Amino acid sequence: MPGENLSRDEAQERAALLSVDSYDVFLDLRSAVGDTEPGGSGGGPRTFRSVTTLRFRCAEPGAASFADLIAPSVTAVSLNGRDLDPGEVFDGSRIRLEELAAENELVVDAQCAYSRTGEGMHRFVDPEDGEVYLYTQYEPADSRRVFANFEQPDLKAPFRFEVRAPEGWTVWSNGVGELVDGVWKFAETKPISTYITAVVAGPYHYVTDSYSRVFDDGTTLEIPLGAMCRKGLAPHFDADDVFLVTKQGLDFFHDHFDYPYPFGKYDQAFVPEYNLGAMENPGLVTFREEYIFRGKVTQTSYEARANVILHEMAHMWFGDLVTMVWWDDLWLKESFADFMGTFANVGATRFTDAWITFANRRKAWAYRADQLPSTHPITADIRDLQDAKLNFDGITYAKGASVLKQLVAYAGQDAFLEGARRYFKRNAYGNTRLGDLLSALEETSGRDMAAWSRSWLQTAGVNSLTPQVILDAEGRIGELAVLQEAPESHPELRPHRVAVGLYHREDGEGPLVRYARAEVDVDGPRTIVTELAGAQAPALVLVNDDDLTYCKIRFDEGSLATLRDALGEITDPLARALCWSALWNLTRDAILPARDFIALVLRFAGRESDIGVLQMLQAWANSALVNYAAPGWREEGGALLAEGALKELRLAEPGGEHQLAWARFFATVASSEADLQLLQGLLEGTAKIDGLDVDQELRWAFLEPLAARGAADESVLAAELARDDTASGKRHQVRCLAARPSAAVKAQAWAAVVESDALSNALVEATISGFGQPSRRDLLEPYTAKYFAAIERVWAERSIQIGMDVVRGLFPSLQDSPETLAATDAWLAAHEDAPPALRRLVLESRDDLARALRGQARDIAAAG
Secondary structure, three states: OOOOOOEHHHHHHHHHHEEEEEEEEEEEOHHHOOOOOOOOOOOOOOEEEEEEEEEEEEOOOOOOEEEEOOOOEEEEEEEOOEEEOHHHHEOOOEEEEOOOOOEEEEEEEEEEEOEOOOOEEEEEEOOOOOOEEEEEEOOOOOHHHOOOEOOOOOOOEOEEEEEEOOOOOEEEEOOOEEEEOOEEEEOOOOOEOHHHOOEEEEOOEEEEEEEEEEOOOOOEEEEEEEEEEOHHHHHHOOHHHHHHHHHHHHHHHHHHHOOOOOOOOEEEEEEOOOOOOEEOOOOEEEEEHHHOOOOOOOHHHHHHHHHHHHHHHHHOOEOOOEEEOOHHHOHHHHHHHHHHHHHHHHHHOOOOOHHHHHHHHHHHHHHHHHOOOOOOOOOOOOOEHHHHHHOOOOHHHHHHHHHHHHHHHHHOHHHHHHHHHHHHHHHOOOEEOHHHHHHHHHHHHOOOHHHHHHHHOOOOOOOEEEEEEEEOOOOEEEEEEEEEEOOOOOOOOOOEEEEEEEEEEHHHOOOEEEEEEEEEEEOOOEEEOHHHOOOEOOOEEEEEEOOOOOOEEOOOHHHHHHHHHHHHHEOOHHHHHHHHHHHHHHHHOOOOOHHHHHHHHHHHHHHOOOHHHHHHHHHHHHHHHHHHOOHHHHHHHHHHHHHHHHHHHHHOOOOOHHHHHHHHHHHHHOOOHHHHHHHHHHHHOOOOOOOOOOOHHHHHHHHHHHHHOOOOOHHHHHHHHHHOOOHHHHHHHHHHHHHOOOHHHHHHHHHHHHHOOOOOHHHHHHHHHHHOOHHHHHHHOOHHHHHHHHHHHHHHHOOHHHHHHHHHHOOOOOOOOHHHHHHHHHHHHHOOOOOHHHHHHHHHHHHHHHHHHHHHHHHHHHOO
């Protein structure tokens, strides 16, 4: 990634000097098809022509600046009619601009490269039918791989795109387009940032609908809707459900934001080999095509898709209409969109329990990120683009959303939404900083937002809240207090608006139900909950009941004993999910032994009614086994999990989603000869479980453990690919091939990812996923030293996305020993001058490894 970075200081200097009036961008994408290479020969990248006309003003005539462009070659550059020598002004990532006038016109004619890493103009060839599909993905700074520009969020401008494409293709962009004399011409956009412009092109399957809204003043808003995917996925594309959620979301946000959707049409493209979940390009949102389900999935998957649709829709206001000045305030869009995705899911769609998923799944991501050495305040210090790329993390998204949920409890929902409405209207099509939002919220809530911001947005770390119960002589609560703690590394104690719930069995028997609840402002190390004095003695005290704040929940000894005996008997699904989340945090913190957590899952998970919670518990149980259980107990623990999973699989309702979840989990933990024979039988049709439809996706889920255990060889996997000769099938096959238990297979997989850049981003991801198999840690031992020898070179030579995938995915976490920890420390000590983003990734992996070793030590101690 040499020369491709951009610092905050450089961006600030350029923004002070320049303002942009317009972009006209012409792309010739006819080179996407065919075997010949129009852009050159000699084995170079396949390229396309990109011509940008950029009009901008300069506050200091005579000054110098630069434009951004990453391209194999530049054909011509002219500034204000003056031809510049590309060889002199273009260095591979920047175009030097000198002697600027008050008003300027820059024209850049370049050959830009198609991407195979999901960054820039990604080109995908469908193995099923040979069709070529293109789409762009830019955030935070890859539009410069497609056209010359000023690549920073605060230099907004209107864009006009024109695209010449292969015959028979359709092209989409942010604005409405039409085909005129062989060229797709698109309407000019509103002023937007470079990173949210977009182009999608190819023989996509396209479905249309429309949305209409009549406002109080009698005016009507009409929004054309579109949704697209590859032709090969068309039989699986449930566009009606996508449109249903889209319309529900548009109704919800119009009801709450009081600002009409400002970007005309609303297309949603489900595209192949996508690195992210989705991207909020105004008028043309892009999604990973895995949100189109080829086989049976649980409602959790549909809820997740709806959440992403609504998250991206919220960005049309938070992020696209009003955009942060620089990536320091990335949270201004991502935290809000993450919160609004769930808020709208609950308020507008059939997924009315989405806050349970948020509490159990999204916050788990936040808790992990906030305990890493790389944790940072929600308003982060982003020095450059590499920092920005890494800050699309659990802090910016899930912790930020959790803190906004706390803010709604603190300031009130009406005040919160009115503040948002004022924020949109004051800053439409502009750029903002933290203070702009806080001032609007302070006006509407009457709260001291500066103090709230200092505690919640400008400090890092997660607090723990523990109940302290003192009973009086009659056995009632004499005093109930909430104790707040903070880690030494981040000692901030914060104000928390929390609900404290008391649970017991009515008349000493039956399920656990809440019989008392009090809301209180926790502030400082100890807060007394006066409202609960005199209440009956509880079997369980749940601090942060209803999940109002962001904290780690702890339990007093009596409550923990109750959970061990009766966790599955808590009637409220959100309370039950919060208890599970708290127990998982205790496991990760080496307080609860991993074998105890696994025992709780085996005892109570079968009673879990919420399918999303169940699937999360299954993932946590597997993580407890792989990472935190004593190495000497893993075989026994794995056998217990497989036995429990098979039992629940046979007990589950035939054809139901719980049956599907247990089938997938059984495949994950299957290890014995009998387990593998059952999976083989289910694949071949010689074994059967009533109601279980072993569709193509489930076949691949069963094949991976068979491949990893040596029970499915290359010929079996080749036959399965012939049965499922699709892009999805190829990814599954590559993963299964890399999973096979052979030193030669591991060497081949390593070389394909680390020593070559021939694989696309999706196949890099699949290879890495298959490479690391817990069942054969011995085969991975040689790669610890190789990893540390390679990562600096990989980081320097590959794109940042592939660099991140390799550094994270190939860290020797399964070589979980003090020796691996020492090797990591030695690399860090010897590479203090390595790029900060690379060091951050290694530090995070080191912390996960150290946490695993502490958990294993706790589990060993529990065994006596």
